[in-house]
Amino acid sequence: MTQKKEAKMSEKDLKYFENLLLEKRREIVASQNESESNNAFHAQNDQGGELAGYSNHLADAASDYTSQEINFDLAARGGKYLVYLEEALHRIKDGTFGICKVCKRLIPKARLEAVPTATKCVDCKEETKKREREDSRLEMARIFAEQQRRENKGKPH
Numbered sequence: 786m787t788q789k790k791e792a793k794m795s796e797k798d799l800k801y802f803e804n805l806l807l808e809k810r811r812e813i814v815a816s817q818n819e820s821e822s823n824n825a826f827h828a829q830n831d832q833g834g835e836l837a838g839y840s841n842h843l844a845d846a847a848s849d850y851t852s853q854e855i856n857f858d859l860a861a862r863g864g865k866y867l868v869y870l871e872e873a874l875h876r877i878k879d880g881t882f883g884i885c886k887v888c889k890r891l892i893p894k895a896r897l898e899a900v901p902t903a904t905k906c907v908d909c910k911e912e913t914k915k916r917e918r919e920d921s922r923l924e925m926a927r928i929f930a931e932q933q934r935r936e937n938k939g940k941p942h
């Protein structure tokens with residue numbers, strides 16, 4: 786390992802992935818406009834207060850949030866992906882695109898083609914995912930215990 790220069794993608798590759806990212810962004814913006822007509826979520830989201838009240842409501846009535854929760858989740862994910870795309874485009878401009886932010890090595894092009902918003906190589910991603918899975922397992926267990934507690938309280942003995 787006598788490499789002195791920092792890992793960096795070639796101009797040609799950066800250009801290629803820039804086009805890929807722009808294409809993805811167009812797709813998402815188009816699909817979001819489509820779903821907006823039958824989804825009032827965005828209007829609601831703009832008035833932050835509504836949503837805050839909604840979460841309080843959530844805590845009180847865990848059972849009647851399902852469909853709205855799903856809408857919320859989808860919208861949040863779509864919006865988040867757009868943010869990721871913007872960030873990736875930004876990384877193309879400053880030349881850090883395609884470099885794992887954990888180990889600083891180049892991310893294989895095949896992986897970037899599949900996931901152009903990737904900021905980590907597979908190894909580092911797996912590490913993060915393992916931690917996230919543990920976090921979400923804890924969260925699920927907490928929610929489940931909370932639900933059990935609520936149900937037991939409601940049941941007459």
Ligand SMILES: [Zn+2]
Nearest residue numbers: 885888906909
């Ligand atoms: Zn890495």
